[in-house]
Amino acid sequence: MERNNLAFYDQQAAQWWDETATVFPLSQLNPLRFQFFDRYVPDWRGLQVLDVGCGGGYTCEFLAQRGAVVTGIDQSAACIAAAQAHAQSTGLAIDYHTGVAEQLPFAGDRFDIVTCVDVLEHVQSVPTTIAEIGRVLKPGGFLLFDTLNRTWQSRLLMIWLLEDWLRLIPQGIHDWRQFVSPEELTRHLQQADFWEVEIQGFDLFGRHPLSQLQTLWYYWQTGSLWAKFDDITQVFYIGMARKHGNSMSTG
Incomplete structure (x- = not known):
């Protein structure tokens, strides 16, 4: 089976904003992850904000509704077309581009914030992506991210349970070998001139098999998720890194 099969996103693009679409639950994660980012x-x-790996625009629209000046980029032209169409239909001014995270088509020191959510586990090169994000961030700017750790726990939950058994995630969408540990990511960030890094566990499903099944049952019944931030980073984790310099003020 092909792993890290990103063709799924092209296939889902036309239905991206349909509440019955396979990808639509991703839209519910923004209110949860921004409980952390808003700190x-x-x-x-x-604020000038770039969303790397924006897909069909969930995070871009969430940010635009909060008053940010938003730019989005994704390698899927189909997703970008869907994002542009939906933003136009809702009257949101978002600047969308097709491109890859390893070669961002923007001038250096342009953005106050870069968001990169559910993306680092899919890119071809994490260090190159981090270096490019650092290049386009203003001094003192923030990278806000979440991703998946490469552990047996993440393989059990994300691949075996959610992909292969329950089929809540399309089979092949993840390649466990491309998951990145917090230690690896911190090293890449430090090499790219990020001097302040904060990482926490991002608990969406519970920490034990019983609580995970209970949480999934609750989601099936209600369509709702919850989140908790803690020191346990074995599956999902969320974080902030700040580029060296102090020219940016977030009020």
Whole structure:
């Protein structure tokens, strides 16, 4: 079976904003992850924000509704077309581009914030992606991210349970070998001139098999998720890194 099969996103693009679409549950993660991100950026109004790996625009629209000046980039032209169409239909001014994270088509020191969510586990090169994000961030700017750790726990939950058994995630969408540990990511960030790094566990499903099944049952019944941040990073983790310099103010 092909792993890290990103063709799924092209196939889902036309239905991206349909509430019955396979990808639509991803839209529910933003209110959860921004409980963490808002600790570092309490006021988004007027900030220049780049969303790397924006897909069909869930995070871009979430940010635009909060007053940010938003740019989105994704390698899927179909997803970008869907994002542009939906933003136009809702009256949101978002600047969308097709491109890859390893070669961002933007000038250096342009953005106050870069968001990169559910993406680092899919890119071809994590260090190159981090270096490019550092290049386009202003001094003192923030990278806000979440991703998946490469552990037996993440393989059990994300691959075996959610992909292969329950089929809640399309089979082949993840390649466990491309998951990145917090230690590896911290090293790449430090090499790219990020001087402040904060990482926490991002608990969406519970920490034990019984609680995971209970959480999934609750999601099937209600369509709702919850989140908790802690020190356990074995599966999902979330974080902030700040580029060296102090020219940016987030109010």
